[in-house]
Amino acid sequence: MEMTDLTIDEIANGYIETEFTYECIYCDFKTYKEEVYNYNNKFYTALGMIKLHIAIEHESSLNMLLSLSKKENGLSEHQVNLINMINKGYSDKQIASDLNLKESTIRYQRFTMREKEKQSKIYLAIMKNLKQKPDDSFLSIHNTAKQVDERYIATIEDEEKVKQDFFESLNPIKLKIIPRKEKYKIIVLRLICQQLTKSKYSETELNDVLKNIYEDYASLRRSLIEYGFFTRDAFGKIYNKCV
Template identity: 85%
Template sequence: MEFLDLTVEQLASGYVETEFTYECIYCDFKTFKTEIYNYNDKFYTALGMMQLHILIEHESSLNMLLNLSKKENGLSEHQVDLINMINKGYSDKQIANELKLKESTIRYQRFTLREKEKQSKIYLAIMKSLKQKPDDAFLNIHSNAKQVDERYIATKEDEEKVKQDFFESLYPLKLKLIPRKEKYKIIVLRLICQQLEKSKYSESELNDVLTDIYEDYASLRRSLIEYGFFTRDAFGKTYNKCV
């Protein structure tokens, strides 16, 4: 699932509800609404088990959101420390002692966080209004993108151009050549990822899928890693999709 397409409520809870399941947004874990789950001799509904999973495996959704990069959550290291201590119930005096600051400074920073929340609501409303104009829509930047710069700024119009100029077929996906221009190459990699159904592949599995798309599968595989669409384990045997 596209992390940036999730609602505020989904990001805050740590899971997505579908018709039949609850699905963790941080890993592949899911629960089914028709099932009852046994954990340590206690029984849980599908929702209860999902909430327990997030607590055990991820500590909390807040913890996971705070551990995102500054590019993703917009928070400085100091702000992350402050929010963690507020969440743990520390008083202003305790926080001031920990961070070696004045209590008045901590109170002001709490106030700043509340103001930022208000401003964010207005900003989200503005951006939602902008999205009502499809011709101006930009493509989302995937959460694991590396060294985000102008290469990642692309529109739906750019995507249509790439589809026409660089693909022989879209269903099934057949690539004519890998673009030299990095912006177009990133769009190609995004389109490839959208048609890869699994979230985890062995190297041979990924090679087989990419070979069907383009004969130079090794170049595609390297680019998927280079631009943050995939990660691989230390042994190079398992490839995990990041979008």
């Protein structure tokens, strides 16, 4: 499950509740509601244990949220540092000293954060109402996309154009040429990725699949990595599908 599919409370708490379990959103750890857990000779309910797990293994849900990329949490490095210091109970004077800023600047930034919280609630309410209307025509962006910018803003109409102009066939999928325009290239890579059924490939396996799609399979493989559709291990031998 993607974090964007969770509620605000689930993201803030760091776990989700199902009928029978509590499940960490940062790893595969889960607890079962009917069980009692022993940790260091102390006994915990399933809820208590999932909270303890998050505190021990992840420090806190806040820590994990701050460690996300700027694309995911929208925070600059300075904002991350500021929030960390506020969370640790630093005074404005201490924060100003550590960040080489004036106390008045820190106070203003605290005030701005509170105003942003208010605005965010209104924004979320707007988006909740907007989602009740028919979906727009924009294609979704995969979570592992790198340096998201205007290249990723594409519509269903763009996708149809790409299918017609750059593919010989879609079943089986066969590419005529890799587009120069990056927006179209990303659409091509997304369509190809949708046809790759395995979550993990050896380099040889991936090459064999891509050879049947496009003659310059090496360029295709590099592009899948470059645009975040695949990652590879430290030895460059295992390719993991990200979407």
